[in-house]
Amino acid sequence: xxxxxxKRPNPGTDDVVVxxxxxxxxxxxxxxxxxxxxxxxxxxxxxxxCGVITAVGSGVSRFKPGERVMYAGTTKRPGxxxxxxxxxxxxxxxxxxxxxxxDAAALPLVGLTAWELLFExxxxxxxxxxxxxxxxxxxxxxxxxxxxxxxLAHWTGMTVLATASTRHxxxxxxxxxxxxxxYHEDLIAAVHAAGYPVVDAVAILYATEPYLDLAAQLVAxxxxxxxxxxxxxxxxxxxxxxxxxxxxxxxxxxxxxxxxDMASQGHILSQLATLAAVGLIDPSVTTRFDKINAANIKxxxxxxxxxxQAGKIVLDGPFEA
Numbered sequence: 506x507x508x509x510x511x512k513r514p515n516p517g518t519d520d521v522v523v524x525x526x527x528x529x530x531x532x533x534x535x536x537x538x539x540x541x542x543x544x545x546x547x548x549x550x551x552x553x554x555c556g557v558i559t560a561v562g563s564g565v566s567r568f569k570p571g572e573r574v575m576y577a578g579t580t581k582r583p584g585x586x587x588x589x590x591x592x593x594x595x596x597x598x599x600x601x602x603x604x605x606x607x608d609a610a611a612l613p614l615v616g617l618t619a620w621e622l623l624f625e626x627x628x629x630x631x632x633x634x635x636x637x638x639x640x641x642x643x644x645x646x647x648x649x650x651x652x653x654x655x656x657l658a659h660w661t662g663m664t665v666l667a668t669a670s671t672r673h674x675x676x677x678x679x680x681x682x683x684x685x686x687x688y689h690e691d692l693i694a695a696v697h698a699a700g701y702p703v704v705d706a707v708a709i710l711y712a713t714e715p716y717l718d719l720a721a722q723l724v725a726x727x728x729x730x731x732x733x734x735x736x737x738x739x740x741x742x743x744x745x746x747x748x749x750x751x752x753x754x755x756x757x758x759x760x761x762x763x764x765x766d767m768a769s770q771g772h773i774l775s776q777l778a779t780l781a782a783v784g785l786i787d788p789s790v791t792t793r794f795d796k797i798n799a800a801n802i803k804x805x806x807x808x809x810x811x812x813x814q815a816g817k818i819v820l821d822g823p824f825e826a
Contacts, residue, residue, distance in 0.1 A: 508799055508826040509547055514583075514591040516562040521594050523574060527606035528585050528797060529553035529790075530818045531614050531649065535806045537580075552577045554585035555600050555609035565594045575600040575774060577613035579761035586802065588824045595767040598774030601782035607819035608781075611649075611788040615817070616777040617757040617770055618733060619654035626753035627706050627729040629661060631776070637662030640701060642723060645710040646682055647673040647815040650733060652789040654708055655681040660785055666696060666704065669815075676815050680789065696723055706731065713740065717752075724750045731755055791816035797824045 516522045534550055541548060555575040558568055568574065576597040578584060583591075600609035624631040629639065641658045643651050646667025655665045659681025667677050668688040677685045684699045686692060696704065706729045707720040713732040720730040721744035730745065731753045742752055760767050780786045792808065794801040797820045805818040 511549075511587060511589075513589045516560050516565075516591055518562045518564040519594055520562045520591045521558045521565060521568055521574070521597065522560040522589055522591050523554065523556040523576075523597075524559050524589055525554050525556040525585055525587065525797070525822070525824070526573075527555045527610040527819055527821045529607070529611040529614070530802070530805045530809055530820070532809060533614075534802075535810050538806070549583035549587050551584035551586035553610050553612075553614050554578070554590065555606040556590070559589065562594070568594055568597070573600045573602075573606070573609075574598060575609045575613050575778070577617055577757065577770075580758045581762060586797075593761070593767065594771075596761060596770050598771050598778055601778045603782055604788065605821070607793055607821045608788040608790055609778075611790050611817040611819050612653075612777055612781060613774055614757060615649040615653040615789075616786075617773055618650050618755055619657050620773045620777065621757055622708060622731045622733070622753065622755040623654060623657055623661075623706075626731055626755055629658075629663070629706075631657075631661065633660060634662035638664075640664045640666065640704040640706070642696065642704045642707045642720075643667040643682075643710060644708065644716050644720075645669070645688075646680075646685075647676050648710060649789065649817050651708075651710050652676070652680045652816055653786065654710070656786045659683075660780065663705075666699065666701065668692065670813075673815050680787065692719055693722055704728070708732075709734070712737075714738070717741070718744060721745050721748070721750070724748060726750070729753055789816035790819050792818040794818075794820040796820070797822050798826065 558572050574597040629636045647669040658665050665682045666684040667682040668686045674685040686695045703725040708731045709716045713736050726748045729751045
């Protein structure tokens with residue numbers, strides 16, 4: 506990962522150009538970097554960003570220069586690790602005025618992932634107290650997606666159970682988790698001991714394979730098991746069949762990769778911005794860098810990939826070589 510000089514992009518018909526003020530890091534950033542071949546042309550990585558629009562395409566009417574926006578972008582175009590980025594207007598939303606650029610940049614990828622999984626895949630209702638009486642078990646509740654998922658579920662009235670190390674139990678409680686579970690222990694026994702023979706949904710936010718059988722045992726009939734990690738081999742889903750339960754994969758880039766209902770992501774981000782503006786969800790930033798440069802990105806990604814990070818890592822501008 507090295508700095509390079511680039512020309513400022515021009516907006517396509519349906520694009521905006523954003524001067525990036527802050528970025529947030531995600532595991533997918535490092536996974537994509539590690540997958541690059543040294544012989545490939547330089548690639549600009551990064552997804553989460555907040556910045557100010559400097560230009561709009563001729564087909565864009567909802568946004569104008571000077572507005573501060575946030576977005577997660579797409580895997581198909583240059584990313585947010587650049588000072589000026591062209592992004593499809595459908596994928597952005599105005600950033601909450603009362604959030605810092607770093608806090609706003611922390612919302613999009615984890616927020617879209619959690620929202621799509623909970624409300625589009627698992628079919629829970631995205632409204633305050635609309636799912637009261639329902640239960641959700643989150644595997645890996647202290648990470649970025651887990652922290653957002655627990656808050657959204659709590660907002661809708663769900664009872665949330667989540668796994669983490671015991672040192673993160675206070676973090677879970679602050680992010681809407683009702684029943685913290687030590688991931689080192691027998692999780693099936695722990696869920697039962699907490700008074701829940703089954704749960705309505707299980708979100709596996711770590712490796713899918715080791716937790717699929719556990720999820721199949723705990724999910725209620727006609728419930729949902731959600732997964733965000735790419736399986737490393739065939740999955741045995743046989744145990745889901747007798748319960749009529751669903752296995753739902755969530756990949757928030759699927760919409761932009763396949764040009765499917767892209768505008769829904771801008772709409773979801775607007776709703777997340779409203780919830781964040783009034784304090785109903787917290788961007789969950791725990792680590793901040795005050796400059797965007799290659800050294801800080803590398804340090805942040807090493808921290809993130811060590812596997813013990815709670816919440817989000819953000820880099821606030823300015824950019825520097």
